[in-house]
Structure formats: C-alpha cells, structure tokens
Amino acid sequence: MAERDPDTIKQEIDRARDQLASTVDSLAERANPRRLADDAKARVIGFVKKPAVVISLAGIAAIAATLAVRRIRNR
Template structure:
C-alpha cells in the first residue's frame, strides 16, 4: 500500500462527502411525494386532453347521466 499524504486523503474524503450529499439531495427530490403527485397529475391531464380520450369520457358521462335519470323516473 502506497503512503499517501494526509492532506490528499482529507481532500478525497471531502470530495466523496460532497458527492454523497449531492446524491442524497437528488434522491430526496426525486422521492418527494408532492413532486411525484404533480408529475402524475400533469401526465393524467395530458392523457385526458387527447381528443379520443376526451370524446370517450364525454360518452361515458352521457350514458351515466341517462342511466341515472331513467332510474330516478322509474321510482
């Protein structure tokens, strides 16, 4: 094992500590529940705004309203 200068070793440790701190901060940001919820919400809105999906959801809504109105009238 080669003899190393204590100052060099300290610098390497400091660099490793800084890199580890950056990694932990990055992981904390990626695992933030609010950020994850915002990402899911924006993805869902982007999906729903597609014309085919919007028309399908409107159709399902109309069918649901018709069924509810018929059941209310049959009482």
C-alpha cells in the first residue's frame, strides 16, 4: 500500500465532513415538521381551488343547507 501524505488525508477528511454536514442539513430541512405542514397545506389549498372541486363543494353545501332547512321545517 502506498503511503499517503497526512495533509492530503486531513483534506480528504475535511471534504468528507463538509459533504456529510451538507447532507445532514438537507435532510433536516426536508424533514422539518413546519415545512411539511406548509407543503401539505399548500397542496390542499391548490386542490380545493380547482374549479371542479369548488363546484362540487358548493353543490354539497347547497344540499346540506337544503336538508337542514327541511329538517327545521318538519319539526
């Protein structure tokens, strides 16, 4: 086995440490509960704002209101 210069080994270790720190930081950011909640919220809002979903929700609300009014009247 060829002997390596201690300074070269130290530089390689420093580079590996920096890469590992960067990877850990990236994973910590991706697993951040606040960011995950914000992403989920944005996806739900984006889904609900689709025209087909808005129309469906409006229809469901109208049916629910109609049923509530009928139930109150039939008392």
